[in-house]
Amino acid sequence: MVARRRWTAGEFRRLFVEHPLIWHVARRLVWLAEDGGEGRADDGAEAVAFRVAEDRTFADAADDEVSLPESARVGIPHPLELGGAVQAWSALFADYLILQPFPQLGREVHTLTEAERAARRLARFEGAALAPGAVFALEQRGWRRGDPMDAGIQHSMYRAVPRGLYVNVHLNPGLDIGMASGQRLEAIWVEDRPETGDGCAREGFRPIGDLDPVTASEVLGELARATS
Template identity: 30%
Template sequence: ISDFRRGARQFGAQRQASERRAADIGLHNLARTAGYTDPQRLVWAMEARSAPDWTRTVSVDGVTLGIALTDAGEASLTVRRGEKALKTLPPALKKVPDVIALRESVTELNATRLRMRAALEDAMVRGDHLQPQELADLAAHPVIAPMLRSLVWILNEEHAGWWQGDTLDTPGGPRVIGRQALRLAHPHDLFTLGQWPVFQAQVMDRRITQPFRQVFREYYPPTPAEVDAKRSTRFDGHQVQPGKAAALLKARGWVPVPEEGVRKTWHAEGLNVWIDTSLGYGTPNEVEGTPLNAAYFLRRGETEPLPLSQVPPRVFSETMRDLDLVVSVAHVGGVDPEATQSTTAMRSALLRETLRLLQLGNVRLENDHALIDGHHARYTVHLGSGTVHRQPGGYLCIIPVHNAHQGRVFLPFADPDPRTAEVVSRVLLLAEDRRIQDPTILEQLR
């Protein structure tokens, strides 16, 4: 059923919707028949049971093949001739049945990692609770176990920590889990518990790479002006590129409704989120861009918008995160620094911990900028756009290298985020500008 649903991507929009709907109905029926409370539980149970034997090796003509797993659970094929590691698989072995089976096992392990990464992020957003036995079953899978241990969990709605099997490693010491269910912590939980900086520091100190943004995820609480309002107007009036914006929203579960706007449904909470916009069904405005308007929340079957103070904080934050992404990526004028306050706050926290670990004391973080006292000059780096200015002297041109040639910058999450990597790299480069050897940059500094 999952393969059928994934294969729908090759068809048009109407057939995609039809086939995905059919797959969802099939999973619901299968889960109900098998005795699971929802399809997600069924999928997780199947993932836990379907792990291939990653310890198996195959020896053919003096070449030994096996599967290696990184600490993060990434699988790769190892090829050795005696004690020598080979970079590539000899062509003569590619059609050997046992070798084909072993390569398929590597593919399946990595596919499981991608599926579970998405499933765990969805579970955090939805606020799903997992029983200890469910976690234990999932932890038996060699690819899933590292993900479970690199995420922060909530126990009894009051303790946050790292899952260690029978206990939760919290800032206040180990907590016995017993038979109590756990759920993945959302930034709202860490914020209300007052432990967000603690876990950010732990992630950096332990060099934990989380499967998705959790501890360094953008968080969007209602502003004072929004608390008593029935609509959020923080992105009202922003002009976006229709095609790109519609694709981003669709990938995050938003559905265009002709003549009404775009809608996202939070099924567990019984809420619909609406944005008054013509995205997704074409208007003459597409030539110059389509404006986003106010976002409002309604209970299912009702027509009166809810006060934003009655919207669950997790739902509100994730909704605003979707809209912030659309405005930042699809804005007609490019990246709009004023629309990415939560993004710059995340990058500020990431830089703060990175600078602490590297013991760099010549960088200050103020007003969405990194202020750097370098050897050659003083600099500012905007945490939203990555723009660099020399003080005095104006704009400083530092061009990022292509992916194939770039070095490695540690980010505590697996999500691809080249702009964050670019911002962090520029700050670290200028903080130690005495060591710069690039002649193009040095010519500007001198």
């Protein structure tokens, strides 16, 4: 969901719907079929949300049957991609007593302010404390440490995100490989390359708003949890 991965209709049926075990997980999620049609760009794709019913057919939030075109690309939508339909889907899943394997419909959503979208640094978390355990939690979410510098200190973490971008964080005083210690988030920015601790300007050439809304929501949520 967070990586925005998509499968062809055939792959979706084979890997999820027809699998004897995985289909029990698949039917507890809302899916999104994007059908751009021949020659159409992804930005012009029509999207239809659906679930996998008990008989392995597909149904929408009104429980009407959905036909899945062979040209469709199927993925797990973030709540931001479902818009106003989140409430309807939540009510339907509650009626059927469907428990989701991970937070999807009830996922917390975070948004950038207009000022943050235009800025080249994310000031919201700058100066916030980061406990040693939070570093490991971020790594489990896909964040990576920068290269060790003098005395083996790692002064940065980064996260690869869609569109070939990286969210970079400069840490102070830096991570000692041999000993965990508390940190402060000194600077946060978006760039076309990862911060490896080599003393770059710590300010992106790109505005924070270059992050798509789903990625921005996830990054903001991860940093909020890490600094809470």
